[in-house]
Amino acid sequence: MKNAFYILIVVANILIFACKKPSNACFTYSPYDINPGTEVSFNASCSENASYFTWSFGDNSSDTTVTAKTISHTFLTPGQFKVTLHAKRKDGVSSKKGQPIITQTITVQ
Numbered sequence: 001m002k003n004a005f006y007i008l009i010v011v012a013n014i015l016i017f018a019c020k021k022p023s024n025a026c027f028t029y030s031p032y033d034i035n036p037g038t039e040v041s042f043n044a045s046c047s048e049n050a051s052y053f054t055w056s057f058g059d060n061s062s063d064t065t066v067t068a069k070t071i072s073h074t075f076l077t078p079g080q081f082k083v084t085l086h087a088k089r090k091d092g093v094s095s096k097k098g099q100p101i102i103t104q105t106i107t108v109q
Contacts, residue, residue: 022100023047024049024087026102027043029043029104038075039072039074040074042071047085050088051088052089053067055085056083057075058083059081078109080105080108081105083103084101
């Protein structure tokens with residue numbers, strides 16, 4: 001009987017986590033015309049089912065993890081930078097069924 005109860009608990013947990021929607025990463029930024037030293041605002045409000053956001057700005061700065069959907073970053077040199085957003089659900093999972101990671105190339109003139 002203990003084994004049947006244990007199996008029931010395991011199956012219930014699998015079903016609960018399987019039914020949660022995956023996170024999908026999405027972001028916008030402004031301004032679009034960026035010069036070195038310009039503060040750029042990034043907004044991940046379009047990300048679905050996400051509560052944690054890890055940003056990589058592609059300029060050798062440290063990755064930043066935040067719970068806020070908005071963040072600012074200043075690029076100090078000109079060039080093209082691959083900005084990556086990794087969105088995770090509240091339980092810390094980023095499901096492979098969704099698109100939890102998105103990358104956009106930002107040009108600093």
